[in-house]
Amino acid sequence: MKIAIVEDDINMRKSLEIALGDYDDFEVKTFRNAKEALKKLDESYDLVISDITMPGMNGIEFVEELNGRYDVIIITGNATLGRAIESIRLGVSDFLTKPFEVETLVEAIRRSQKVQARVKKRVKKDVPTNNSMFYGTSEALEKTLNLAYKAAKSDASILLLGESGVGKELFAKTIHNNSPRKDKPFVAINMAAIPENLIESELFGFEKGAFTDAFEAKMGKFEAANGGTLFLDEIAEMPFHLQAKLLRALQEKVIYRLGSTKGVSVDVRIVAATNADIKTKMQNQEFREDLYYRIATIPIHIPPLRERKDEIIPIAQKCLEDIVEKYDFNPKAFSEEAKEKMIEYHWPGNIRELIAVVERAAILSDGDTISENDLFLDARI
Template identity: 80%
Template sequence: MKIAIVEDDINMRKSLEIALSDYEEEFEVKTFRNAKEALKKLDESYDLVITDINMPGMDGIEFLETLDGRYDAIIITGNATLNRAIESIRLGVSDFLTKPFEVETLVEAIRRSKKVRARVKGSAEKEKESDTSLFYGTSPALEKTLGLARKAARSDASILLLGESGVGKELFARTIHDHSSRRDKPFVAVNMAAIPENLIESELFGFEKGAFTDAVEAKMGKFEAANGGTLFLDEIAEMPYHLQAKLLRALQEKVIHRLGSTRGIAIDVRIVTATNADIKAKMRNQEFREDLYYRIATIPILIPPLRERREEIVPIAERSLEEVVTKYDLGSKTFGKAAKEALLAYSWPGNIRELIAVVERAAILSDGEEITPEDLFLDARS
């Protein structure tokens, strides 16, 4: 079992190296001083990542978000808080150990991770075999668009995903990444509309210590975090006009500058962007730069709305129902024939996101095992 240990404290790092050397027949251990160094070296040969939370540049939570579940993970920290523990669990961390701990405690955690990994290995391999494993259903419209996405993935050309809100643009971006030569490198997603305007630049490009009032330590941005992999910029049309020129320059020169630094950092990132806006209208209104559009839209891909992919509606609903009843321990629930007909008859203006929300609410509020059209409450939405 190959293990990566990410720990900025040299004494702790060396102690773990020495302690785990007693288990060299069972574990192969590599250590890294920080998350940035680890991201450059991690590949598919690693089975487990053990990381501290509080580290300069990129903390353990951000590190795990960047890894995006590609490895089993164990958190070790000397400053445990409930919020941090909950956040790490949300990211799929198998154990959360508070310093100081006995090495035997860590070894037991590693062995537990190994057992779980062995148990799920078969199902994970089956999932990888399917090109549509990220999607809950299929349809001719979806297959046609996926075919175009997989072809585009073979190159490093910039891709712009177009389509209504809720059609699954991030799933398409992940599919493009998974079918590219960068599949073993990070996939980093950023929603431009969700970041306050004054933080977008530092979020994308990072900053140096002292760059502004609250910059008590340096931090890498999303470009650096995605280096070697794919950076997905969702809602790209919402990016403030005055920052678009800096993004364009970074894409053209493949060099970024952290806030507060004059030193350029070379980046090797594949860009996938997405928007549900009429981006050409924004260009006409001088809200989006034309030169940036042509840089990001080498291959534009239009994702059809759910109303044009009706074959997917019931499979998506049934898969979502399975997840909801498991999540909330609701017992056995199924869709009745009339409920399925109601699902198919509805226009789904909010697309897949709306469908999943409707299913979750119906599952929680329905009294019987069979979900009825009344449980779906679609008449009020029409």
């Protein structure tokens, strides 16, 4: 197994290199920072172990750049709940807090190794999913859905609020599918996932020759969603200087492609979402108050999974069924102890974390029953 260690602290880096070098099946390479690692990582690597606090590019930004190409274990001496949740959102395999025993890290590596070995032996199938379905129900969910259904019938702008991983895009699609625009496009854009210098062109499009690499004209998300719904995810992360242009487009229902002075009329319904404290951002002049009132005609708060406990087992069981089908496993089921553990756990990463835990448990479990220990919830935050 070829492992990349990305750690700016030379003592920590060397210690890990020496400790893991004692294992014959580990080939260890070290890098001083994320930018150095990005230049040299190739398909031969199986796992990346990365610190969070590093100069130039931190570990969270590094994982975003890796974009799921490698299993990642995060190690940090500055653990916070926010960073752990962000790591979960990005799909890291494990999150270890310094100081830790080398054996703890090796156990995490072995888990990753086992997952990779089992997945490689199976043929991945495309499992059809229905994004308009909620697999469980709870009183909190029903209240929120009832509000969403009522809002869907209008053309008012909706702002979805809630923690990362609660299912904001699923709610946005549900609103679209229950609206008069359901037969028109649903187009999503994540403001946090696009480099700042590309957001404007992604939203509004560009004409041929508008900038160096603009070899042909391209339609933006507004035009692509014309007649339908435009979902602006992580809206609070939109650069402040572009917010005025977005506000103008929403008010005038006209957009201008980069490199063009000709306006294009657009008719879109806006559903936006954020997990940030957007009112604090307004107070800090990081988000325009006039834009907030334009996109938040109907604000809808989506409760976290810990307040929707009745949904945990139904969601977990549906995910398990999909994973069993995807990897052609024998049928699997959760033990009663595993179910109790899932219900008791606080799920800081919400539904996204639950899905990741179930998938890993399904792959790592040896028998047809997934036990409490297969979930590895005690190792999480």
